[in-house]
Amino acid sequence: xxxxxxxxxxxxxxxxxxxxxxxxxxxxxxxxxxxxxxxxxxxxxxxxxxxxxxxxxxxxxxxxxxxxxxxxxxxxxxxxxxxxxxxxxxxxxxxxxxxxxxxxxxxxxxxxxxxxxxxxxxxxxxxxxxxxxxxxxxxxxxxxxxxxxxxxxxxxxxxxxx
Numbered sequence: 311x312x313x314x315x316x317x318x319x320x321x322x323x324x325x326x327x328x329x330x331x332x333x334x335x336x337x338x339x340x341x342x343x344x345x346x347x348x349x350x351x352x353x354x355x356x357x358x359x360x361x362x363x364x365x366x367x368x369x370x371x372x373x374x375x376x377x378x379x380x381x382x383x384x385x386x387x388x389x390x391x392x393x394x395x396x397x398x399x400x401x402x403x404x405x406x407x408x409x410x411x412x413x414x415x416x417x418x419x420x421x422x423x424x425x426x427x428x429x430x431x432x433x434x435x436x437x438x439x440x441x442x443x444x445x446x447x448x449x450x451x452x453x454x455x456x457x458x459x460x461x462x463x464x465x466x467x468x469x470x471x472x
Contacts, residue, residue, distance in 0.1 A: 327387045
């Protein structure tokens, strides 16, 4: 969940809104006992295992409050965006051609959609204890036939996958 909303508070998105990151400006970093580093915004691809391990959340409400603050700020910003704003060229020289606000917002949607898909994939992997639950069901059913397990016992094993 944090990986979906935190990118909305990154330096790039804060620059879209022309406002500082909430993570630092509102002191969220201190509430999570993290340094006020504007480049450390939870993207995950720049972190070592030790850095990931250092970010532990014991207060779920604190995390939800931060996510709500980021969402409210983003929603407020989006409600003010005009067509003129969407066509504004961003000062991001690392990209050529220079992106517009429209392109940057599309990339945020794309990024967040991918992350939700990753979360769903991981949830299925953990829930079904494997990559392909349908294949696992077939394997169990085949094993039931091979060792002559009753249909009732076999169905109980298949149901345990769900």
